[in-house]
Amino acid sequence: AQKVTQAQTEISVVEKEDVTLDCVYETRDTTYYLFWYKQPPSGELVFLIRRNSFDEQNEISGRYSWNFQKSTSSFNFTITASQVVDSAVYFCALSDSNYQLIWGAGTKLIIKP
């Protein structure tokens, strides 16, 4: 069965600290896709990244970076030099041959000024 686990319910850091959000997934498929979404306090869902199972290269976009490791079934998200505007709930999600996007429960990130 497919499953996405975000063990960190809530993380609180002081601005400018680096923070890593963990995501562990389960799937039997060899072809699958992993996603990260951001949900700020306003409630909308913002797409951050998509990664397919054949591409294990780490991705960097500004202060955001993602570490995909198939050996540990993890797709972790790091924010470098965090800012108050990064405060949000972050969701990790998995899409495989079942055509459904399976979501983790989310990690609430609080960045204190």
Next chain:
Amino acid sequence: NAGVTQTPKFQVLKTGQSMTLQCAQDMNHNSMYWYRQDPGMGLRLIYYSASEGTTDKGEVPNGYNVSRLNKREFSLRLESAAPSQTSVYFCASSAELVGEGYTFGSGTRLTVV
């Protein structure tokens, strides 16, 4: 702005009442989805439509019906609302069914009393 438009944004229903949530996208996407988000949980798929003319059940379809009216529109109907259906509902679309990033609407906050 291009994207996914959901109406209404807020709704309060009495138990047993019916209503339809509307969703329209203008990105020429083939696939559309309805999710619900409950506190402390990730999104759960209610129904999806891989392409115009097709609909399929997701993880939590009971108590809901959908209609893919045309390529742009995908509506969600609650025939007899129950308090357990109090939730935030999100419509989403993607170009294809598997592996694409989803674009989400801004959500509908539904309360059933």
